Amino acid sequence: xxxxxxxxxxxxxxxxxxxxxxxxxxxxxxxxxxxxxxxxxxxxxxxxxxxxxxxxxxxxxxxxxxxxxxxxxxxxxxxxxxxxxxxxxxxxxxxxxxxxxxxxxxxxxxxxxxxxxxxxxxxxxxxxxxxxxxxxxxxxxxxxxxxxxxxxxxxxxxxxxxxxxxxxxxxxxxxxxxxxxxxxxxxxxxxxxxxxxxxxxxxxxxxxxxxxxxxxxxxxxxxxxxxxxxxxxxxxxxxxxxxxxxxxxxxxxxxxxxxxxxxxxxxxxxxxxxxxxxxxxxxxxxxxxxxxxxxxxxxxxxxxxxxxxxxxxxxxxxxxxxxxxxxxxxxxxxxxxxxxxxxxxxxxxxxxxxxxxxxxxxxxxxxxxxxxxxxxxxxxxxxxxxxxxxxxxxxxxxxxxxxxxxxxxxxxxxxxxxxxxxxxxxxxxxxxxxxxxxxxxxxxxxxxxxxxxxxxxxxxxxxxxxxxxxxxxxxxxxxxxxxxxxxxxxxxxxxxxxxxxxxxxxxxxxxx
Numbered sequence: 001x002x003x004x005x006x007x008x009x010x011x012x013x014x015x016x017x018x019x020x021x022x023x024x025x026x027x028x029x030x031x032x033x034x035x036x037x038x039x040x041x042x043x044x045x046x047x048x049x050x051x052x053x054x055x056x057x058x059x060x061x062x063x064x065x066x067x068x069x070x071x072x073x074x075x076x077x078x079x080x081x082x083x084x085x086x087x088x089x090x091x092x093x094x095x096x097x098x099x100x101x102x103x104x105x106x107x108x109x110x111x112x113x114x115x116x117x118x119x120x121x122x123x124x125x126x127x128x129x130x131x132x133x134x135x136x137x138x139x140x141x142x143x144x145x146x147x148x149x150x151x152x153x154x155x156x157x158x159x160x161x162x163x164x165x166x167x168x169x170x171x172x173x174x175x176x177x178x179x180x181x182x183x184x185x186x187x188x189x190x191x192x193x194x195x196x197x198x199x200x201x202x203x204x205x206x207x208x209x210x211x212x213x214x215x216x217x218x219x220x221x222x223x224x225x226x227x228x229x230x231x232x233x234x235x236x237x238x239x240x241x242x243x244x245x246x247x248x249x250x251x252x253x254x255x256x257x258x259x260x261x262x263x264x265x266x267x268x269x270x271x272x273x274x275x276x277x278x279x280x281x282x283x284x285x286x287x288x289x290x291x292x293x294x295x296x297x298x299x300x301x302x303x304x305x306x307x308x309x310x311x312x313x314x315x316x317x318x319x320x321x322x323x324x325x326x327x328x329x330x331x332x333x334x335x336x337x338x339x340x341x342x343x344x345x346x347x348x349x350x351x352x353x354x355x356x357x358x359x360x361x362x363x364x365x366x367x368x369x370x371x372x373x374x375x376x377x378x379x380x381x382x383x384x385x386x387x388x389x390x391x392x393x394x395x396x397x398x399x400x401x402x403x404x405x406x407x408x409x410x411x412x413x414x415x416x417x418x419x420x421x422x423x424x425x426x427x428x429x430x431x432x433x434x435x436x437x438x439x440x441x442x443x444x445x446x447x448x449x450x451x452x453x454x455x456x457x458x459x460x461x462x463x464x465x466x467x468x469x470x471x472x473x474x475x476x477x478x479x480x481x482x483x484x485x486x487x488x489x490x491x492x493x494x495x496x497x498x499x500x501x502x503x504x505x506x507x508x509x510x511x512x
Contacts, residue, residue, distance in 0.1 A: 010037035010200035011169035019066030025396045027053045031226045040201040042211040045221035046436040048406035055204040059091025059171040060084030090162035094174040100147035108160045132163045152183035169200040206436040253469035254445045260288040266456035267425045272317030277303040278480035285456035292471030293460045295500045300480035301460045305427045309341040310334035340418030341427040350414040353403040365420045387416045408439025429460040464493045
């Protein structure tokens with residue numbers, strides 16, 4: 001932080017015997033944890049372990065059914081986040097609570113506008129905003145509409161909102177989940193600076209590397225129960241995984257079979273272009289083969305995938321599936337041709353969050369459950385139950401909204417939607433984004449199982465380790481072009497990233 005802030009006294013929180021139910025689902029059971037003032041305390045666990053629920057209880061967004069919450073030694077009942085703010089606690093949820101069409105300044109001061117007799121004092125607002133913005137290196141114009149900001153800048157707006165409310169404890173729920181590595185590192189530094197200024201931070205995250213690099217204390221939750229609370233300096237990635245899962249995760253990636261050869265490609269793309277996003281893209285994927293697309297964020301990987309699926313229209317080039325040339329005008333055509341796509345954002349593109357699990361699974365293939373133009377509820381329930389078992393998606397009831405599931409189970413439902421009718425090609429764009437280590441392993445096993453069954457898989461991931469761990473071949477995308485091709489077994493992350501940044505080393509270089 002550029003400007004030295006006055007040191008504050010951080011909030012101490014004691015959660016004693018906390019329990020929370022959602023219908024038949026027990027989210028938390030007899031959890032007791034102390035958040036020491038002035039430190040960074042991590043809450044970790046698999047998706048569905050209860051870490052976000054506990055964070056929201058501390059932040060006032062959720063009321064516990066059992067137990068007590070003490071703030072600086074005094075028992076309190078928090079009815080809302082506004083109540084928490086009165087006690088110096090601010091909550092930054094994973095889904096930002098910002099008004100996208102209002103300016104940055106209006107968002108920061110929303111609900112705590114300065115000025116006598118209810119009148120706005122823009123001068124005082126701008127003066128205080130400038131001081132706080134300097135502290136966290138926020139450089140955007142305060143008059144900018146929030147929707148025009150990048151995700152990392154919106155995250156800083158949430159931090160500014162907390163600071164302007166004089167927060168002495170900030171709960172951050174998955175703060176780095178949607179950020180690039182560089183943006184995440186900057187946020188971690190901002191969080192360290194908050195600790196230096198005396199602010200207490202509760203850091204809810206499934207990124208164990210961030211937890212170990214940042215936090216003072218770690219509480220591990222499993223199935224709604226507290227497993228352990230320990231100094232972060234005494235933990236390793238492996239020890240935290242073992243505590244979270246109840247078992248060791250010795251091998252991160254399942255064993256994949258040898259790269260198939262000799263068979264004709266299921267997916268054949270030639271000269272695909274959609275300027276200025278990507279141009280002259282050619283690739284093949286054979287049955288049983290996993291081909292990874294690696295590259296930097298913004299390189300054009302997702303845009304290539306969307307064009308193959310039919311979501312965007314290319315200006316030139318051809319797409320063939322099983323030897324048949326396609327002329328796709330929409331995703332419907334891609335689905336009919338046997339292409340399935342797990343999109344980059346399950347919440348924005350893959351699922352209808354407020355609809356039920358059943359509806360989300362069947363929506364792409366309604367003809368499977370609508371004999372004579374009427375939905376057969378018995379048929380629907382039968383095929384959905386079978387498909388959910390196949391992907392090991394866990395929901396208290398298939399009729400519950402998919403938004404109520406953990407991130408890992410949401411992703412499994414998004415996959416189940418495409419397995420109601422077995423596709424020929426599966427495009428998996430960031431298949432494990434926002435899921436914990438246990439769910440990651442399950443998704444990896446499912447992708448390899450589908451490839452073993454003969455599907456052609458096109459895998460896109462920002463985690464190079466994930467691409468190398470799953471794929472048979474890796475295509476590197478830079479500035480909208482495929483610039484290198486490697487056998488995944490013969491290269492490491494450094495080689496792939498060197499190609500992504502502009503220097504192909506080994507493999508098959510493609511002329512630019």
